[in-house]
Amino acid sequence: xxxxxxxxxxxxxxxxxxxxxxxxxxxxxxxxxxxxxxxxxxxxxxxxxxxxxxxxxxxxxxxxxxxxxxxxxxxxxxxxxxxxxxxxxxxxxxxxxxxxxxxxxxxxxxxxxxxxxxxxxxxxxxxxxxxxxxxxxxx
Numbered sequence: 001x002x003x004x005x006x007x008x009x010x011x012x013x014x015x016x017x018x019x020x021x022x023x024x025x026x027x028x029x030x031x032x033x034x035x036x037x038x039x040x041x042x043x044x045x046x047x048x049x050x051x052x053x054x055x056x057x058x059x060x061x062x063x064x065x066x067x068x069x070x071x072x073x074x075x076x077x078x079x080x081x082x083x084x085x086x087x088x089x090x091x092x093x094x095x096x097x098x099x100x101x102x103x104x105x106x107x108x109x110x111x112x113x114x115x116x117x118x119x120x121x122x123x124x125x126x127x128x129x130x131x132x133x134x135x136x137x138x139x
Contacts, residue, residue: 073103
């Protein structure tokens with residue numbers, strides 16, 4: 001008897017998961033941003049990513065400019081820390097936000113496809129509700 005209930009609960013959980021995934025897929029197709037935290041320098045307005053009105057847009061342009069001038073990730077990070085620029089974690093309002101920029105943060109920002117105009121979402125999906133492994137999807 002217990003096995004029957006377990007099977008019913010698992011199948012209902014899988015159906016709910018499939019419905020949620022289909023809603024996310026529809027939002028992907030319509031170009032809506034569904035992430036929890038927008039990229040540095042952006043905000044979400046009506047489901048779309050739009051540049052912020054504060055100075056973070058200028059900072060992103062400055063980072064890309066310095067990189068094109070031949071600066072390395074760590075050198076850019078030291079430059080931003082010396083200027084007292086807020087880190088992406090601080091701008092997002094995270095509780096454990098660090099005070100200093102790191103080269104890995106600059107590298108991640110430079111490699112983010114959102115800054116060249118690509119809205120990339122839904123790269124991975126879970127295998128099933130009982131399996132925590134994830135698989136990459138190539139859309």
